[in-house]
Amino acid sequence: SLLVAAGGGTVGDSVGFLAASYLRGIPWVSVPSTLLAQVDSGLGGKTGVNHPAGKNLIGAIWQPAAIVCDTDLLRGLPAREFVSGLGEMLKYGLIADAEFWCWLKAQTPALLKGDPTALNEGIYRSLQIKARYVAADEPDLSGVRAALNFGHSFGHALEQCAGYGHFRHGEAVIWGMRLAARASKEIGWLAAAAEAEIQAVLAALALPPLPDLDPEALLQALAHDKKREGATVQTLLLRQIGAVDSLGVELSTWRRWIGEFMASEGSHPVS
Ligand SMILES: NC(=O)c1ccc[n+]([C@@H]2O[C@H](COP(=O)([O-])OP(=O)(O)OC[C@H]3O[C@@H](n4cnc5c(N)ncnc54)[C@H](O)[C@@H]3O)[C@@H](O)[C@H]2O)c1
Ligand SMILES: [Zn+2]
Structure with a gap:
């Protein structure tokens, strides 16, 4: 069968x-x-x-x-589903391929309109990147494949705390990548100009706003979601556009990142 x-x-x-x-x-x-x-x-x-x-x-x-x-x-796919998929495509550019990131920036309107030529190339290039990570670490044990989870720590916490169904998966990942980019700049890895570019590109996408969630509940969800050692969470952060790396981050630092991000991006009642 x-x-x-x-x-x-x-x-x-x-x-x-x-x-x-x-x-x-x-x-x-x-x-x-x-x-x-x-x-x-x-x-x-x-x-x-x-x-x-x-x-x-x-x-x-x-x-x-x-x-x-x-x-x-x-x-016939709804518009939100295009944004959600584009979120994962932008992730591939950010973690592995600066040239693909630039291509995606230029092609965003065509991709969101469902242009088949742009979609074919974007899907093919995305799968090539993902396949490299999967082939290098199929059972997801060595840490190589884990790089595909960039933006997913805060993204998963958002999906869970807002209630599954509130965010499309890729929408939550876009919010997660915005927080991770800001944190990458704060620790001195990502240049300020690159961070500003990432924020501008991601903020231009139509997303549900950040709901008015308890930052402590988000932190607890994040801490439970990740395989962690003691008070440290292995966290994916950007060294530059196209290069991601992992760092052990204290939960107390994550608490501050979440609090500052929620405060700066505003929060809205969950509808
Ligand atoms: N296995 C993995 O590696 C992996 C990676 C990322 C996400 N996921 C999982 O994938 C799920 C999200 O997938 P998704 O974003 O495709 O969501 P989904 O499967 O929920 O589909 C989204 C919506 O689109 C509708 N739909 C599907 N195809 C359509 C079409 N051709 N035209 C119109 N509507 C259509 C569906 O009915 C649904 O309402 C999550 O559960 C997530 O955990 C798995
Ligand atoms: Zn994902």
Whole structure:
């Protein structure tokens, strides 16, 4: 038997997990139908289902036999889903490829309009970058693949605290990348001009505003989400556009980063 997972990341993750579990594993094909799934979740073999106790607690790494990305499938996709997918694409530029970041900046209007030529190139380049990380660290053990989680510490905390469904995944990651860029500048890694450029590009995207959430609740969510040692959280920060690195950061520093970011970006009641 062969399972075909045609849908967004939710369908891909759960059908892939079914393929991994049924008869201890049958082949499956990934046909991602959202921009986020085409550039990210459709490739890499991470499958799973959510559990009330937490995200990503139940799952398997089980590679699809093939991944089919057809931009025709994206024609009726809602505007927010394009922003969400673009968030993960911009992440690839920021962590690994300054030239791709510049290309994405120039192509943002075309990508958000669903222009097939821009989408084809952007999806292909995104998958090339992701595939490099996955090939270097398929089981996600050496720390190499973890670089793909840039912006996800605060992003996951936001998704959880705002209530799943309030933010699209990529929208929360964009907020997370904005906080991480600011922190990267504060510790002296990222030049001020580069940080300003990142903030300007990301702030121009249409996103739900930061909700009025308790910074301490966000910190607790972040601390639980990460594999951490004592009071230190391994955190991905930028050395420059196109180069990410990991640093052990005290929870007390994270508390200050979150407080300052929430204060400077304003917060709005959760609707
Ligand atoms: N496995 C991984 O490596 C990985 C990576 C990133 C995210 N994820 C997971 O992926 C999920 C998010 O995926 P997503 O952003 O694709 O969201 P999603 O699967 O929830 O889809 C978003 C919405 O788009 C609709 N939709 C799907 N295809 C459509 C189409 N062609 N036209 C119109 N509407 C369409 C869906 O019905 C849904 O309402 C999260 O659960 C996240 O945890 C997994
Ligand atoms: Zn993501």
